[in-house]
Amino acid sequence: MTLPGAPHLARRGRDLYLEDCQLATLAQQHGTPLYVYSQASMLDALAAYQRALAGRPHLICYAMKANSSLAVLQTFARAGCGFDIVSGGELQRVLAAGASASKVVFSGVGKTRTEMRQALEAGVRCFNVESESELALLSQVAVELGVRAPVSLRVNPDVDAGTHPYISTGLKGNKFGIAHEQALAVYRHAAQLPGIAVRGIDCHIGSQLTEVAPFLDALDRILDLVEAIEAAGITLHHLDLGGGLGITYTDETPPSADELIAQLLARIDARGHGHREIVFEPGRSLVGNAGVLLTEVLYLKPGETKNFCIVDAAMNDLMRPAMYEAWMGIVPCTERDAPAVTWDVVGPVCESGDWLGRERELAVAPGDHLAILSAGAYGMAMASNYNTRGRAAEVMVRGHQATLIRRRESAAELYANERLID
Numbered sequence: 001m002t003l004p005g006a007p008h009l010a011r012r013g014r015d016l017y018l019e020d021c022q023l024a025t026l027a028q029q030h031g032t033p034l035y036v037y038s039q040a041s042m043l044d045a046l047a048a049y050q051r052a053l054a055g056r057p058h059l060i061c062y063a064m065k066a067n068s069s070l071a072v073l074q075t076f077a078r079a080g081c082g083f084d085i086v087s088g089g090e091l092q093r094v095l096a097a098g099a100s101a102s103k104v105v106f107s108g109v110g111k112t113r114t115e116m117r118q119a120l121e122a123g124v125r126c127f128n129v130e131s132e133s134e135l136a137l138l139s140q141v142a143v144e145l146g147v148r149a150p151v152s153l154r155v156n157p158d159v160d161a162g163t164h165p166y167i168s169t170g171l172k173g174n175k176f177g178i179a180h181e182q183a184l185a186v187y188r189h190a191a192q193l194p195g196i197a198v199r200g201i202d203c204h205i206g207s208q209l210t211e212v213a214p215f216l217d218a219l220d221r222i223l224d225l226v227e228a229i230e231a232a233g234i235t236l237h238h239l240d241l242g243g244g245l246g247i248t249y250t251d252e253t254p255p256s257a258d259e260l261i262a263q264l265l266a267r268i269d270a271r272g273h274g275h276r277e278i279v280f281e282p283g284r285s286l287v288g289n290a291g292v293l294l295t296e297v298l299y300l301k302p303g304e305t306k307n308f309c310i311v312d313a314a315m316n317d318l319m320r321p322a323m324y325e326a327w328m329g330i331v332p333c334t335e336r337d338a339p340a341v342t343w344d345v346v347g348p349v350c351e352s353g354d355w356l357g358r359e360r361e362l363a364v365a366p367g368d369h370l371a372i373l374s375a376g377a378y379g380m381a382m383a384s385n386y387n388t389r390g391r392a393a394e395v396m397v398r399g400h401q402a403t404l405i406r407r408r409e410s411a412a413e414l415y416a417n418e419r420l421i422d
């Protein structure tokens with residue numbers, strides 16, 4: 001039986017497998033908390049985007065903030081993928097994984113002078129510029145280096161993405177992008193700047209979007225602008241439509257990448273923009289359902305009003321439930337024959353917000369392993385060391401083969417940069 005949204009995760013008898021690897025065995029071998037990823041799931045998810053765009057100029061730039069582990073980046077780089085980065089650190093990391101800077105786009109509202117210089121020297125493909133002041137500084141830095149920075153402006157189209165307010169980015173009140181009504185003026189200004197080469201236009205309206213309509217609304221707003229900008233004599237080579245496609249955590253039914261892209265391309269063609277290069281920046285939809293977080297049940301603590309299942313993973317390992325009250329599936333790695341009880345699954349961190357799942361029906365005992373599902377995106381990438389907890393280990397599976405791609409962090413590593421005072 002396959003689990004929702006995760007084609008390579010299935011139960012064989014009582015045991016949960018990711019591809020051909022038994023998860024309970026991996027938990028025993030590597031210890032917990034442990035992230036496990038299916039490489040086939042990542043490649044299948046990428047293939048859906050590649051298929052949908054075949055035959056026209058395009059670049060898929062994986063938004064590496066979703067999961068920036070080197071082996072994940074390497075997997076995508078080898079499959080021909082580009083990358084969307086948001087910091088100099090991400091640039092360094094993706095180059096270390098073997099990517100080419102010529103396939104990297106640089107997003108983010110707060111790029112520093114140093115990061116601009118680093119990205120120009122590396123030769124990134126495009127900067128997605130988010131404000132007029134950033135544009136001015138980028139031009140200056142480029143002139144100092146004797147180059148022109150390739151640029152698209154990230155436009156805030158002011159559409160409601162219909163997602164959690166913390167991950168909605170395309171509304172007027174958000175810090176992201178240049179307001180739609182100012183964009184034409186900023187493009188005219190950009191075209192005059194000595195260190196800027198205008199290349200395209202960009203938007204990204206939010207994350208975990210489960211409907212096509214907001215993408216189409218944003219596209220229409222962007223195409224209106226493209227027409228106005230080109231009428232002003234400024235040529236735009238590419239349309240970067242951002243990321244944001246959602247995944248199934250529980251009962252969401254987002255469109256597949258193929259369906260979404262087919263509808264977007266139909267609109268692009270109908271409006272006469274079919275010749276432009278199309279860029280997408282998917283994050284979650286490439287990696288989210290490729291990963292699980294394995295954890296061991298430490299204690300069961302039944303109570304008068306609530307029953308607590310205390311596990312060894314915590315909010316520092318997986319922040320999404322604490323931060324967005326996000327629902328993530330939780331299932332036993334090995335099913336047992338016992339009546340299910342309702343548990344709040346919580347971690348050892350000293351915060352009441354440290355929960356991973358509330359009111360879950362589970363038949364569990366101490367020592368059992370649980371899998372938290374759909375944890376491949378914004379899981380490890382957002383992990384912290386709160387409570388001096390070393391970050392989890394990570395394993396990538398390919399068929400029967402399981403490779404440790406990051407070893408567990410030790411406590412000594414956590415304070416290695418610190419010094420006692422005299």
Ligand SMILES: Cc1ncc(COP(=O)(O)O)c(C=O)c1O
Nearest residue numbers: 063107207243244281282283284
């Ligand atoms: C600029 C930009 N591009 C792409 C993404 C990727 O988003 P998602 O993981 O929802 O596909 C994000 C994050 O939301 C982003 O901020």
Ligand SMILES: N[C@@H](CCCC[NH3+])C(=O)O
Nearest residue numbers: 065167207208320377378
């Ligand atoms: N971290 C968020 C998504 C943020 C998207 C970043 N632009 C999540 O876990 O859902």
